[in-house]
Amino acid sequence: MVKDCCSQELFEIAQQLMVGGVNSPVRSFKYVGGNPIYIKSGKGPYIISVEGRKFIDYVLGWGTFIFGHCDEEIKEAIKNQLENGIHFGACHPLEIEFAYLVKEAFKNIDKIRIVNSGTEAVMVALRLAKAFTGKKKIIKFAGNYHGHFDQLLIKSGSGVATFLSENSFVSIPQAGVPEEFTKDTIVIEYNDESALEKAFEQYKNEIAAVIVEPIAGNMGVVLPKNGFLKKLREITQYYQSVLIFDEVITGFRFEFGGLSNQYNPDITILGKIVGGGLPIGVVAGKKEIMDLLAPVGEVYQGGTFSANPLTLAAATTTLKKLKKSNYHYLEELSQILTEGIVTIKNKYNKKLKINKYGSMISIFFTDKEVENYQDTQNIDKLMFQKFFKFLLEKGIYLPPSPFEALFISFSHTTKEINYTIDVIEEFFIN
Numbered sequence: 001m002v003k004d005c006c007s008q009e010l011f012e013i014a015q016q017l018m019v020g021g022v023n024s025p026v027r028s029f030k031y032v033g034g035n036p037i038y039i040k041s042g043k044g045p046y047i048i049s050v051e052g053r054k055f056i057d058y059v060l061g062w063g064t065f066i067f068g069h070c071d072e073e074i075k076e077a078i079k080n081q082l083e084n085g086i087h088f089g090a091c092h093p094l095e096i097e098f099a100y101l102v103k104e105a106f107k108n109i110d111k112i113r114i115v116n117s118g119t120e121a122v123m124v125a126l127r128l129a130k131a132f133t134g135k136k137k138i139i140k141f142a143g144n145y146h147g148h149f150d151q152l153l154i155k156s157g158s159g160v161a162t163f164l165s166e167n168s169f170v171s172i173p174q175a176g177v178p179e180e181f182t183k184d185t186i187v188i189e190y191n192d193e194s195a196l197e198k199a200f201e202q203y204k205n206e207i208a209a210v211i212v213e214p215i216a217g218n219m220g221v222v223l224p225k226n227g228f229l230k231k232l233r234e235i236t237q238y239y240q241s242v243l244i245f246d247e248v249i250t251g252f253r254f255e256f257g258g259l260s261n262q263y264n265p266d267i268t269i270l271g272k273i274v275g276g277g278l279p280i281g282v283v284a285g286k287k288e289i290m291d292l293l294a295p296v297g298e299v300y301q302g303g304t305f306s307a308n309p310l311t312l313a314a315a316t317t318t319l320k321k322l323k324k325s326n327y328h329y330l331e332e333l334s335q336i337l338t339e340g341i342v343t344i345k346n347k348y349n350k351k352l353k354i355n356k357y358g359s360m361i362s363i364f365f366t367d368k369e370v371e372n373y374q375d376t377q378n379i380d381k382l383m384f385q386k387f388f389k390f391l392l393e394k395g396i397y398l399p400p401s402p403f404e405a406l407f408i409s410f411s412h413t414t415k416e417i418n419y420t421i422d423v424i425e426e427f428f429i430n
């Protein structure tokens, strides 16, 4: 049997049993080099490795744990549900409570369907958009990630950017994705309004949907330029295409709700945070589109574990807690961290660019602005590798790729943030 020994030994064994030793590629530390750390436990803003080393966690289950690890109330809710049954594959009251909370948080949402992952939710959203419009083509933005769904698995940020293209655009299509699967996908540079207009002019009545991460978080954090999201709403309305906001990261991260409240997309996708730490995806949107889903309509979607009670116990507790939470706290901590880093950067005259939106942060080692996917390809890989390793050594766990966002949770305090700033200064002195 495998004993808790050390991460290195575990990873060697894991590589013989699982592909690359992992079950999701970015966990492998391939970009930064070295072996991944095996985590034994997590509490609040900290994770503990099998060796007993403690790290401040800025990954937080890839943005899932907005209350930090092992939140007492969420844990309690899961325990209670555990006593009453894990899974029925039948209706249960928690799904209603969850749907109420989501509806309350979003003005653009009439109805929802709960699935098991963000990827699944995106699949359903595209199917709905095609059925609703009777059109086929989908516009996506380079560097935006919407799960590992064939049609969108091109120029899709983080994992793909890290592993398949070192310095250039990913080849289209990806291995294992036949060309037919992506021939109706149009990829446009994020923030490029004129390319968007051109695409619509060329394919006028063929575009079923535009899908976007309203704040891009999977090529590192990249902010939409002023007017870009508004433009998406206007142009999709004009050409009668469906606008899909993929808020798997951004939903409930900056407020009780998301950017959808401001821009009124037809479909909003949720995931990560809303599951309270258990697997979830949510397709939500306007009634006339959502009602095309079976059993009301003809668009099929099913799921053995969809809306399982254990997930929904964590999910409803999370949303109820978020409703009472003061998001300014996250903003304050993020400000302290980013301002701290900028001060150091100026003091030591380093090439570094911080992109930040609320509690979602990227540190790019470049001296140019990072406004789209192309820009993310100019970063200094070696510098990031050194930075990552230095911080890890000092007990700070960053995403092992510059194309993944750092997240801050309600469980972080100025203590962890100030320590992080001190360590970063130490890194730059050397």
Ligand SMILES: *Cc1c(COP(=O)(O)O)cnc(C)c1O
Pocket: 116, 117, 118, 119, 120, 122, 145, 146, 147, 148, 213, 217, 218, 246, 247, 248, 249, 271, 272, 280, 281
């Ligand atoms: C993580 C993510 C997904 C995929 O969600 P999974 O639950 O991993 O399938 C989709 N879109 C965005 C924006 C994400 O960050």
